[in-house]
Amino acid sequence: MENSALEIALGDEAATQRFGEDVALAVKPGDLIRLEGDLGAGKTTLARALIRSIAGDPDLEVPSPTFTLVQSYDLRIPVHHLDLYRLSDADEVDELGVDELAATGVVLVEWPERAGDRLPGTSVTIRLEHEGDGRRATVSGNPAAMGRLRRSLAIRDFLAAAGWGQGRRRFLLGDASTRAYETVETGDGIRILMNAPKQPDGPPIRDGKPYSQIAHLAESVLPFVAIDEALRAKGFCAPEIFAADVDAGLLLIEHLGSGSYLSPDGQPVRERCEEAARLLAAMHARSWPREIRTSAGADHIVPRYDRGAMAIEVELITDWYVPFATGRPADAAMREEFLDAWNAVFDRLETAETSLVLRDYHSPNLIWREERAGLDRLGIIDFQDAMIGPAAYDVASLAMDARVTIPAELESAILEAYVEASRAAGAFDRTAFEEAYAIMAAQRNSKILGIFVRLDRRDGKPQYLKHLPRIRSYLGRALSHPALAPVARFYSRHGLLEDVAA
Structure with missing residues (x-):
C-alpha cells in the first residue's frame, strides 16, 4: 500500500547521510518528522544530513539542541530541530510553540515520545535501530508525505541504476510548473536530475479537452527527449541524456555549465x-x-x-x-x-x-x-x-x-x-x-x-x-x-x- 511502512537498510554512515538527503528532497513546509530510536541509533546523524542537504552545505555546523531544545535554521525551507531528551515534563512542549514552528517550515523532533500527545500532527515517523554494523530505518506517515518520500527514494534507485547512486543530491530548481531539478555530484562530476512525473489531465474546459491538451503542454518527459535529440542532431547545444525512465518521468542529463x-x-x-x-x-x-x-x-x-x-x-x-x-x-x-x-x-x-x-x-x-x-x-x-x-x-x-x-x-x-x-x-x-x-x-x-x-x-x-x-x-x-x-x-x-x- 502507498502509505504502508517502509523498511530501509542503512549499511553505514554514508548510507544514513544519503537517506537524509533523500528525506530532505521530499519534505515541505508544514511537515513534522519524528525521529525515534535508542541512544546512538543515529537520529542526530540523520537530522544533520537532512539539514545540511537543505542548506546545500555539507560542512554546515549543526549542533545538537539537547540543551537549547530548539535550533532553527533559516534556509530555502526553514528547519526547526528539536531534541526533547532533557524535557522534564510534557507540558513544557506547549512553551516551544511547535505549531508556530511547523507553520513556517519543517520540524525535526528527536525523542518525540517525551512530548506525550502534545505534538501536532505528524507527517513522517522514522525509527532507527542498530542492525549489524549499520542500522535500519522504519518509516511510516500520512499518505501525502509518504508519497513524496517514495518518489525521492525512487529517484535514488533510478540514479543507482545509472551508476550514480552514491551521488550527493542537492535541490537546484523548482519552477512555475510541476517539474523540479536536482544536481547529482560524484567524483566524476555533476549531472542534472529532471523530476517530471506524468501529470493527470485536469477537468475538461473546452470541446471535452483540458487546458494542457489545448495549450499543447508536455505531459511526460518524452517531448523533452525528442526535442533534445532533434536539437543535438542539428548541432545545437542541448544536454546529453545519460539515463531516462520516461514512464517514471525521470531523466539524468548533462550539466551544461x-x-x-x-x-x-x-x-x-x-x-x-x-x-x-x-x-x-x-x-x-x-x-x-x-x-x-x-x-x-x-x-x-x-x-x-x-x-x-x-x-x-x-x-x-x-x-x-x-x-x-x-x-x-x-x-x-x-x-x-x-x-x-x-x-x-x-x-x-x-x-x-x-x-x-x-x-x-x-x-x-x-x-x-x-x-x-x-x-x-x-x-x-x-x-x-x-x-x-x-x-x-x-x-x-x-x-x-x-x-x-x-x-x-x-x-x-x-x-x-x-x-x-x-x-x-x-x-x-x-x-x-x-x-x-x-x-x-x-x-x-x-x-x-x-x-x-x-x-x-x-x-x-x-x-x-x-x-x-x-x-x-x-x-x-x-x-x-x-x-x-x-x-x-x-x-x-x-x-x-x-x-x-x-
Missing part, C-alpha cells in the same frame, strides 16, 4: 543577447520534422502552435488578470469582445514564417559557455513544450525577457542581430517578421500576466507579482504596432492600457 548570459549583477549583456538572437536565426534556417522517433524507438509528434493554443493562453487575461487589475470578473460580453479582437489579430499570422518554437527562450534557460565557440557557446534547456509555430515567438521571448528587464534600445539591438543573421541565411521579409513579432510579443506577455497572477492567487506564489510591471511595459511596446489595433482598443476601453503604461 553555470554561466549566465546576464552580468554578475543580473543585467542583460548585449553581446550575449545578440548571440542568442543569431542562434535563433540559425535554428529558423533549418527545417524541423513534426514526427520525431527517439533513439529509444518512441515517437513524438511536435504539436502545432495553432489558434486554439494561442487563444486559450491569452484567455488567462480574462480569467485571472482582469479580476486582479479591475477588482471584478470578466463577464460574458467582455470575454466575447476580447476573443473577437484577438481572432482578428491571429488572422494576420496565417502567412507568418513558421519554425520550431522552444516556447521559453529567455534568460533562465540559456547557459553562456564563454570558453566555447559557434553554436556550442549557448546551451539551451527547458524546451519540452516546443511546437511548430510562428518563428517570431522565441525572438519575442528573448527580446522581452519575462525575468529580467530588456530596455527598448537593447530590444532593438536583439531584433537587428536576428534580422541581419536571417538575411544572411537567405530570403527574409522584415516587414512580415516585425508584424509577427509584435503579435507574438503581445500574445506572450498577455499570457504571462495571467500566469503570474494565477501563480499568486491560486498557487500561493506571490513572488511572481514583482514581474508584473515589466510585463505590462513589454505589452505596451507590442500593442503600439498597427497590427495589434483591435487588441489595443480592448485594453484601452476596459482601463487595462493605463495599467500597462504604469
Whole structure:
C-alpha cells in the first residue's frame, strides 16, 4: 500500500547521510518528522544530513539542541530541530510553540515520545535501530508525505541504476510548473536530475479537452527527449541524456555549465543577447520534422502552435488578470469582445514564417559557455513544450525577457542581430517578421500576466507579482504596432492600457 511502512537498510554512515538527503528532497513546509530510536541509533546523524542537504552545505555546523531544545535554521525551507531528551515534563512542549514552528517550515523532533500527545500532527515517523554494523530505518506517515518520500527514494534507485547512486543530491530548481531539478555530484562530476512525473489531465474546459491538451503542454518527459535529440542532431547545444525512465518521468542529463548570459549583477549583456538572437536565426534556417522517433524507438509528434493554443493562453487575461487589475470578473460580453479582437489579430499570422518554437527562450534557460565557440557557446534547456509555430515567438521571448528587464534600445539591438543573421541565411521579409513579432510579443506577455497572477492567487506564489510591471511595459511596446489595433482598443476601453503604461 502507498502509505504502508517502509523498511530501509542503512549499511553505514554514508548510507544514513544519503537517506537524509533523500528525506530532505521530499519534505515541505508544514511537515513534522519524528525521529525515534535508542541512544546512538543515529537520529542526530540523520537530522544533520537532512539539514545540511537543505542548506546545500555539507560542512554546515549543526549542533545538537539537547540543551537549547530548539535550533532553527533559516534556509530555502526553514528547519526547526528539536531534541526533547532533557524535557522534564510534557507540558513544557506547549512553551516551544511547535505549531508556530511547523507553520513556517519543517520540524525535526528527536525523542518525540517525551512530548506525550502534545505534538501536532505528524507527517513522517522514522525509527532507527542498530542492525549489524549499520542500522535500519522504519518509516511510516500520512499518505501525502509518504508519497513524496517514495518518489525521492525512487529517484535514488533510478540514479543507482545509472551508476550514480552514491551521488550527493542537492535541490537546484523548482519552477512555475510541476517539474523540479536536482544536481547529482560524484567524483566524476555533476549531472542534472529532471523530476517530471506524468501529470493527470485536469477537468475538461473546452470541446471535452483540458487546458494542457489545448495549450499543447508536455505531459511526460518524452517531448523533452525528442526535442533534445532533434536539437543535438542539428548541432545545437542541448544536454546529453545519460539515463531516462520516461514512464517514471525521470531523466539524468548533462550539466551544461553555470554561466549566465546576464552580468554578475543580473543585467542583460548585449553581446550575449545578440548571440542568442543569431542562434535563433540559425535554428529558423533549418527545417524541423513534426514526427520525431527517439533513439529509444518512441515517437513524438511536435504539436502545432495553432489558434486554439494561442487563444486559450491569452484567455488567462480574462480569467485571472482582469479580476486582479479591475477588482471584478470578466463577464460574458467582455470575454466575447476580447476573443473577437484577438481572432482578428491571429488572422494576420496565417502567412507568418513558421519554425520550431522552444516556447521559453529567455534568460533562465540559456547557459553562456564563454570558453566555447559557434553554436556550442549557448546551451539551451527547458524546451519540452516546443511546437511548430510562428518563428517570431522565441525572438519575442528573448527580446522581452519575462525575468529580467530588456530596455527598448537593447530590444532593438536583439531584433537587428536576428534580422541581419536571417538575411544572411537567405530570403527574409522584415516587414512580415516585425508584424509577427509584435503579435507574438503581445500574445506572450498577455499570457504571462495571467500566469503570474494565477501563480499568486491560486498557487500561493506571490513572488511572481514583482514581474508584473515589466510585463505590462513589454505589452505596451507590442500593442503600439498597427497590427495589434483591435487588441489595443480592448485594453484601452476596459482601463487595462493605463495599467500597462504604469
